[in-house]
Amino acid sequence: MARNASAQRTAGQEWLRLWFDERSRGLIYQLLVILGLALVVAFIVSNTIANLQRAGLASGFGFLFDQAFFDINQKLIEYSSTSTFGRALIVGMLNTVLVSAMGIVLATAIGFFAGILRLSPNFLLSRMVGAWVEITRNVPVLLQIIFWWVLLTGLPKVRESLSIGDSIFLSNRGVRLPAPLLEPGFEWVFVAFLCGAVAAILVSHWSKRRQNVSGERFPVFWAGLALIVGLPALVYWFAGAPLAWDVPKATRFNFRGGFNVTPELLALWIALSTYTGAFISEIVRAGILSVGKGQTEAAGSLGLRPGQTMRLIVIPQALRVIIPPLTSQYLNLTKNSSLAIAIGHQELVSIGGTILNQSGQALEVVGIWMVFYLGLSLLTSMYMNWYNRRIALVER
Amino acid sequence: MNSFLKTAVAGAAALLVAGAAHAATLDDIKKAGVLKCGINTGLPGFAYTDDKGKWTGFDVAYCRALAAAVFGDPDKVKYVNLTGKNRFPALAAGEIDVLSRNTTWTFSRDVDLGFTFIGVSYYDGQGFIGRKALGVKSAKELDGASVCIQTGTTTELNLADFFRVNKIKYEPVPIETNEEARKAYVAERCDVYTTDASGLAATKTTFKDPDAHMVFPEIISKEPLGPLVRQGDDQWADIARWTLNVLINAEEYGVTSANVDKLAAKAIDNPEINRMLGTEGSLGAMLGLRKTWAVDVLKAEGNYAEIYERYLGTKTPLGLARGLNALYTNGGILYAPPMR
Numbered sequence: 125m126a127r128n129a130s131a132q133r134t135a136g137q138e139w140l141r142l143w144f145d146e147r148s149r150g151l152i153y154q155l156l157v158i159l160g161l162a163l164v165v166a167f168i169v170s171n172t173i174a175n176l177q178r179a180g181l182a183s184g185f186g187f188l189f190d191q192a193f194f195d196i197n198q199k200l201i202e203y204s205s206t207s208t209f210g211r212a213l214i215v216g217m218l219n220t221v222l223v224s225a226m227g228i229v230l231a232t233a234i235g236f237f238a239g240i241l242r243l244s245p246n247f248l249l250s251r252m253v254g255a256w257v258e259i260t261r262n263v264p265v266l267l268q269i270i271f272w273w274v275l276l277t278g279l280p281k282v283r284e285s286l287s288i289g290d291s292i293f294l295s296n297r298g299v300r301l302p303a304p305l306l307e308p309g310f311e312w313v314f315v316a317f318l319c320g321a322v323a324a325i326l327v328s329h330w331s332k333r334r335q336n337v338s339g340e341r342f343p344v345f346w347a348g349l350a351l352i353v354g355l356p357a358l359v360y361w362f363a364g365a366p367l368a369w370d371v372p373k374a375t376r377f378n379f380r381g382g383f384n385v386t387p388e389l390l391a392l393w394i395a396l397s398t399y400t401g402a403f404i405s406e407i408v409r410a411g412i413l414s415v416g417k418g419q420t421e422a423a424g425s426l427g428l429r430p431g432q433t434m435r436l437i438v439i440p441q442a443l444r445v446i447i448p449p450l451t452s453q454y455l456n457l458t459k460n461s462s463l464a465i466a467i468g469h470q471e472l473v474s475i476g477g478t479i480l481n482q483s484g485q486a487l488e489v490v491g492i493w494m495v496f497y498l499g500l501s502l503l504t505s506m507y508m509n510w511y512n513r514r515i516a517l518v519e520r
Numbered sequence: 521m522n523s524f525l526k527t528a529v530a531g532a533a534a535l536l537v538a539g540a541a542h543a544a545t546l547d548d549i550k551k552a553g554v555l556k557c558g559i560n561t562g563l564p565g566f567a568y569t570d571d572k573g574k575w576t577g578f579d580v581a582y583c584r585a586l587a588a589a590v591f592g593d594p595d596k597v598k599y600v601n602l603t604g605k606n607r608f609p610a611l612a613a614g615e616i617d618v619l620s621r622n623t624t625w626t627f628s629r630d631v632d633l634g635f636t637f638i639g640v641s642y643y644d645g646q647g648f649i650g651r652k653a654l655g656v657k658s659a660k661e662l663d664g665a666s667v668c669i670q671t672g673t674t675t676e677l678n679l680a681d682f683f684r685v686n687k688i689k690y691e692p693v694p695i696e697t698n699e700e701a702r703k704a705y706v707a708e709r710c711d712v713y714t715t716d717a718s719g720l721a722a723t724k725t726t727f728k729d730p731d732a733h734m735v736f737p738e739i740i741s742k743e744p745l746g747p748l749v750r751q752g753d754d755q756w757a758d759i760a761r762w763t764l765n766v767l768i769n770a771e772e773y774g775v776t777s778a779n780v781d782k783l784a785a786k787a788i789d790n791p792e793i794n795r796m797l798g799t800e801g802s803l804g805a806m807l808g809l810r811k812t813w814a815v816d817v818l819k820a821e822g823n824y825a826e827i828y829e830r831y832l833g834t835k836t837p838l839g840l841a842r843g844l845n846a847l848y849t850n851g852g853i854l855y856a857p858p859m860r
Binding site: 197281378380384387465466468470481483486 | 632
């Protein structure tokens with residue numbers, strides 16, 4: 125009995141000790157907060173699910189296998205109105221990836237170009253680029269998309285198209301280009317191109333090693349050009365030019381043949397690239413300015429020309445500063461591509477919206493949107509982080 | 521601790537049940553003091569703003585009639601402008617009490633989306649409009665044409681069906697609202713614009729040169745347009761359904777906004793009219809409304825014929841003849857069940 129009571133007392137004292145000990149008290153507080161948070165989340169989730177089921181708003185992903193019944197005008201894979209909703213979503217995802225990839229390439233090119241021009245000693249040039257950057261990055265991108273779309277749909281009507289050599293046609297329905305028709309034998313040209321590219325890489329490695337050892341230089345650029353362009357051209361000629369062109373021809377309403385780039389895609393591409401390009405140019409400028417002036421001077425005193433200094437000394441060091449914010453810009457561009465809905469380019473959000481409306485599966489479609497953009501953004505970040513580590517300054 | 525957990529679980533469960541409990545739509549509307557009615561973002565004749573900035577039109581008139589049925593006052597309406605895309609989520613989520621936005625009654629919308637269509641207020645069909653200069657006489661000649669469409673509509677689906685069945689190619693140009701689709705058509709981004717025939721007539725009135733355009737003879741679909749409510753509240757669906765039926769029956773019985781007060785003063789020797797206007801029987805009470813609810817409905821904008829002629833008829837810019845939308849007694853298919 126007495127032993128029992130003393131045991132109880134020690135248990136009580138044990139609790140009190142825990143309470144008065146700062147570390148364990150903090151731990152208890154944190155556990156309580158986590159428990160409360162989990163309860164709140166569980167309540168919100170279960171309540172939401174119950175209410176959604178009551179309103180008949182969530183009923184699973186089975187609809188993805190239903191027939192879509194609607195058409196899509198710009199598609200990278202085979203699709204017709206007899207395909208499924210799921211396939212329509214894939215068409216949308218590919219269109220999003222297409223415009224994002226095109227946008228990232230052009231925005232990077234514009235950004236680097238403008239960023240370097242902005243630092244040009246030529247007063248007029250640097251100020252003009254500066255003005256362009258300020259205007260472009262301070263006008264909402266949605267307005268710019270609409271601006272370019274209005275501009276492009278203001279091009280001549282389809283029956284009065286501007287033509288370049290009677291094979292490329294420019295009208296307010298987009299750019300109609302001849303489509304290449306590959307004939308048997310063309311695969312050898314492709315093989316030649318691959319061989320040329322691999323050889324060019326090997327030559328550049330070899331020349332670098334040789335220069336490190338002997339200081340002798342080798343015309344890598346011209347050799348590479350010969351390998352990558354010359355070799356396939358030679359094979360193409362020997363194989364008897366196995367390539368024909370499907371040239372667009374005017375019909376009653378539109379052009380037939382070739383392939384068409386819609387004004388919606390063009391407007392989106394230009395608007396996203398220039399908008400993001402303006403931001404990138406500032407990042408590039410900051411990156412270049414972050415490289416100490418002494419580096420440039422040292423390069424100059426070693427006899428490097430300004431172009432070489434930029435390419436070999438400044439840019440590699442600037443990249444360390446440029447890459448992380450550049451990643452954010454790429455992610456922004458990808459997400460901004462969903463604004464395409466304003467002008468009717470059929471990417472994921474636009475097609476998803478149509479599916480949402482035709483099938484009534486709002487939550488499922490919104491869920492797919494979120495997962496897709498998250499996945500795409502994470503992939504982009506993963507790649508950029510890998511690249512960032514690769515170019516990081518390795519201290520010896 | 522154990523009892524605390526039990527209490528917590530019970531409390532959470534009670535909250536869940538409270539959240540799930542279904543309040544009657546009519547009570548909610550009365551409590552709010554205003555009817556939330558979903559309408560178009562702008563379509564001449566059906567839903568547009570007049571020179572004082574007030575929403576008006578054929579679809580709006582139904583909202584007003586329904587508000588009159590509930591409150592006796594047609595002005596107690598809050599209009600919510602919805603696109604083809606966000607109209608259904610808005611209704612499902614309870615942002616609006618009724619959707620009166622030239623919406624086609626289809627199987628999947630009625631059954632799968634969980635809505636109840638309460639009748640047909642306008643029998644329509646999908647057509648095409650194009651420039652006369654194209655020299656096209658029929659929609660079947662549109663092989664290779666670019667077609668502007670509003671996304672998220674039955675129109676988009678009919679269009680795909682039509683071109684598939686006729687084995688001709690086209691380039692769809694999907695656009696979010698009627699207004700932008702119209703602009704794209706005017707800019708000749710597309711050769712033809714397709715929507716419901718009534719919408720084509722409405723859109724044509726807004727062109728600078730309406731005579732340079734023609735509506736093709738083909739009507740490629742059935743488009744019974746009507747108001748709809750959420751599934752699961754039959755009382756509210758009944759009120760919505762019989763408000764529309766009153767408008768149609770009143771035309772058949774010859775009750776107009778001009779003579780309704782006189783006819784409702786005392787019972788006359790037409791029992792149908794008496795039952796409708798509440799001088800005999802108790803139809804209003806069966807719906808949970810006032811005895812004179814139908815009188816208020818008819819005083820809002822008049823009967824079906826009055827509303828039609830005011831917003832869509834041959835004397836309006838739209839100039840739509842009654843056609844299918846005439847009473848069954850006049851060669852149309854408009855027919856409402858009896859008030860009994």
